[in-house]
Amino acid sequence: MKTTNFIFLAMLTYLLGISNLAAAPKEVAKITGKVADQKGQPVAYANVALIQEDGALVDGAVSDENGVFLIESTKTAKVKLVVSSIGYESFTSEPFDLAPGVSKDFGDLSISDEMTGLDEVTVKASRPEIIIEPDKTIVNVEGTVMAQGSNALDVIGRSPGIYVDQEGNINLNGRSGATVMINDRPTYMSSTDLANFLRSMPADNIKSIEVINNPSSRFDAEGSAGVINIQLKKNSVDGVFGNVQIGGQYNGQFAPNTGLTLNVKKGKLSTNGTFNYNEYAVYNDISINRNFTLEEGVSNFNQDSRINSRYKTPSFNGSANYEINKNQNIGLNVQASASTDINKSTSGTVITNPGQDYNSFIESYNDAEGSRNRLFTNLHYDAKLDTLGSKISADVDYTIMDSESSSLLDNMYWSGDDQASASTDKILTLNDMYYTIFTAKTDFTKMLKGGKTLEAGLKGSWVQSDNDLDLSRAEDEGPFVPDPNSNQFIYNENVLAAYASLKGSFSEKLSYQAGLRGEYSDIVGNSVTLNQINKQNYFNLFPSFFVQQKVSEKYQIVYNANRRITRPNYRLLNPFVYYIDPLTSEQGNPNLKPQYSTNFEMNHVVNGSYQFTLGYSVTEDTFMQVFEQDQEERTTTTYTDNFDQTRAANFRAIVPVEIKKWWSTSNMLQVTYNQFQTQIGENFLDVDQVSYMVRTQQNFTLPKGFKLELMGMYLGPQIWGQGSIGGFGWVDAGVTKSLMKDKLSIAVNGTDLFRTQFINAKVQFADIDTSFRQYRSNQGVRFTLKYNFSKGESFRVRSNSGSTEERNRLD
Structure with a gap:
């Protein structure tokens, strides 16, 4: 050390x-x-x-x-x-x-x-203004139709280059693994918990969203897809303001939500707090068709399932900042959530075997429930060192997370030739997980001669997790007996990092920023049950480089390149076995390695609004879900493994147009070429495909204070590991109305209006022949009633944390 x-x-x-x-x-x-x-x-x-x-x-x-x-x-x-x-x-x-x-x-x-008082403040924006900077794109959400009646996950999904899938996973420029931050600080959640947390956050509390496709060396090297930073509203002068809202969503089931936001500033002390309660109800219809090739012919399994889920997430986000003097500030941020979920699934499988004139059947019922508690605290300090902009800051973060879950999978089998009797088996799964994450970092900015800026910093993070998976089985009416796949897995990870970057200009029209980040990782994974210890330690350098060329007042080009790392989710390193149904199981992979990506991008900006981007990336040891079929047992196992290499080239265009004073539109086209190459068992996978994503957003300012927004999106066919996913699209709409001088607002939003968001996928590789069709209850209506309150002097809403990368890997 x-x-x-x-x-x-x-x-x-x-x-x-x-x-x-x-x-x-x-x-x-x-x-x-x-x-x-x-x-x-x-x-x-x-x-x-x-x-x-x-x-x-x-x-x-x-x-x-x-x-x-x-x-x-x-x-x-x-x-x-x-x-x-x-x-x-x-x-x-x-x-x-x-x-x-x-x-x-x-x-x-x-x-x-x-303006002279709070009551006189009105917002007239009808669509988010997109500001393009050399290293990021800023979407101003405040005051838009997008903000009213929506949640944070909705708004992120409508930002340039971002797609949020039906499970809530966030993809940026066609790549998964985007890092999400709130007010420049980490969220420390698994992808599922993060999605539920963002669903519980009203979009009206958001000031802007920063989309950083290729982060500089100041950011953690973690995350090949870039960074999404949510900036919340803040109070900048003495006074009180906030809002209370109530609403709900119906998509076959009703799910309520409510929230309270309060911001107070008096003298040198400013505080803000938000409490939200959100329920999210969803059903998931899945049809799976599997063919198993046997010596005597093909055995077909045709399975239909429905999963009914309900998530309940109360959450709190509070902060306090104290101005020690005009040059120094100290602050505290606390985030807490306690979510629960209930999942009930039923499935029926018809089995057709070669040489038999009857079918066999499997009926399965799975009752699962879980709870997750999370507490994140951040203490930060910043100081100005001179009047030129030199400054120093320090952050200390501490996160505790624990979760408990249980599921009972009850299976009944009919052999087909004797429908009067059935054999049964039951699988009981108990899973307890506990995480602690501690990080500390400091950042330094120094203004140098010649208009140059130096940035440097240090960071350390220490992570420990304990995952205890207890499996037991019972056949027919017999007792539960321990399953050999039970496992306790303890994981420790220490990462030390340092970076430095220099920003300046070669000429009036050519500026640059060059940086280098180094990270040392020390990892120990201990499977207590298997008495198996896996150790990894490695040091990597991550360069980044930006050049901004001002061709003219109305045309600029930004070139950037960087190298990134994505470490495996902690859970995936656990050599567990989880039974989804009697035919399908998921396994962990303790040998999973980090993936490394090298990214290049050239961004053309015209008139400060039109954006045309060319990008290219090469990723080594890419994470990918792998399917394996056991032809004799006729079961399917999935796990995450490293693909040798993936290459991606993409083009993205963002074109906003004001057609009339009352009608504006924002349009995006993204075309991506992907190529995967890897060895899977005895077979070599080499696939490529051109995929595309089209999105248009129409905004209308209507008479009598009404505003209307229409959004349509289509995703073309795309590669999915060993398989492929067909194209699909959908249309959303929203209408808002303000009353009482904008103190009261009503919003109604409809999603997937024409019920077209079906996913069709297939895997046909080596001896695997599987196809499935899925519809998640996306069609629905959501309403929100919000009341704004304020008291005090005139104010203007205006717009620092260490452990961004660790939260994304708690899945």
């Missing part, structure tokens, strides 16, 4: 040394200041521009969270400083001379409110 620490210290020192050497002095003009409102509170994200007398833009910047701005320019001109922000009167300075070497500090700039 001493050697490891020395490696990280040496690497960081080396990178810092290179950065300082690279910071060759270049004379520039520096214009600084701080934007504040009439109460002296900072105005974040204000536009600050240097404008010539004829109105031409010379240079500009945006104020940071503390209202501070810095403009560096190599140009010579006579300019005015213009400051503007939504909800404020603009500020314009007297003309002054701009030239390299000039330094001008405007100090505190006070701008006046356009």
Whole structure:
């Protein structure tokens, strides 16, 4: 470990040394200041521009969270400083001379409110505004039809390049494994728990969603699909505001939801808290047809199942921030949830065997229930080091998760020639899991000479999980006896990381950001029952590089490249066996290795709105679900394994159009070419396919305060490991109405209006011949009634955590 620490210290020192050497002095003009409102509170994200007398833009910047701005320019001109922000009167300075070497500090700039009280604040936006930055795309959700009556998972699924499947798994640019953060901090949940948590979060509490396709070295290297960061609304000046809402969804079953949000700021202390209760009811109809090739012919299993599930998720998200002084802040964030689920399934299987003139039957009933508790705490500190934007921050996170689940699978078999009697067996599964995650990190930003910015940081994470799977069986009327596939699995993972990056410009039209991140992983998986210990330790470097080329005022190109890692979900490393039904089981794989991806992207941005992106990625040891059939036992086993290599090339276009003042549309097309190559047993898999995704969103502002949104989406056929999935699509609609000067709003949303979201898939590889058809109860209607309240001074809603990667692997 001493050697490891020395490696990280040496690497960081080396990178810092290179950065300082690279910071060759270049004379520039520096214009600084701080934007504040009439109460002296900072105005974040204000536009600050240097404008010539004829109105031409010379240079500009945006104020940071503390209202501070810095403009560096190599140009010579006579300019005015213009400051503007939504909800404020603009500020314009007297003309002054701009030239390299000039330094001008405007100090505190006070701008006046356009509105005088909370009751006067209205929102007129009818669709999310998409802001394209060099390293991310920002979707402004606040005040849109999208936000009213929807939840966070819905909004994420409608963001550029994102598709959320029927199970709630999030895919970004055709790749799974996207990392989801809330206010720059991790969520620490499995994919199932995360989906339920996001369903319980009203979209109206969201300010914006940041989509980061290729994260810089500042982010964890975990996650080949990129980062999705949800920014929640905050209160920036003294006062109280919040909302209470109630609603429900009906899709054959009724599921209620309610929530309360309260934000309070007084002086240097600001607090906010959100409590939500959400129920999610769903049925899942599945038809599976399997053919088993025997010496005497083909045996056919035709299975129809229905799974009825109900999830109940109460959750709380609270934070407090204290401004120690104008340069230092300290804060606390607490997230808690306690979810329960009930799943009841029934299935019937008709078996046709060669040489028999009768059919056999299997009936199965599975009653399962579970509970999951999660507590996440974060303590953070940040400090400004100078007026130029240098700063340092530190975060400490601690997460506890525990879950309990049980299922009783009851199977009855009729041989076909004797329908009067049946044999039975029962499988009882008890599963207890417990996780603790501790992370600590620090980040440092230093403004250097020549307009360069240095970022560096350190992080450590320590994870421990204990998974106890207890299986027992009973045949006919006999007692339950222990199953040899029971297993206790203890997993420990320590990851140490360091990074450094340098941002600057080659010229007025060419800027860059280059970074390097190193991560050392030490992993021990201990199967107590099998007395089997698997150890892994490895060190990897993850470079990232961005170049932004301003071809003209209306056209820019962003080039980026990086390397990423995706570590296996902790649960998948457990050598467990879980029986889904008498014919199908799922197994863990303790030999599962991390997957590594190298990604390249070229993004063309026209008029700040139209986006055309070309991307290419190569992934080694790709995670993929594998199907195996036992021809003699006529059973199917699934597990996750590493495919040798996958390649993907993609094109994405985002085209927003304002057709009329009352009608706007946002359209997206994504085309992806995928190629998989790997050895599975004695067979070599080499498949490729072009798939595509089309989405259009139509927004209408109607008379008498009504707003209407229509969304249509279609996914073309695509590769699915050894198999393929057919194309499918659906249409959603939503209408909102505001009352009482926007204090009260009513929203009604319909999903899968024409009941077309069917999934058809097949696996025909080697001796496997399986097809299935699935419909999850997506067709339904959701209504929401929301009341906004506020008290206090005028305010403006405006917009830091370590352990992002660990939460995604708790499945």
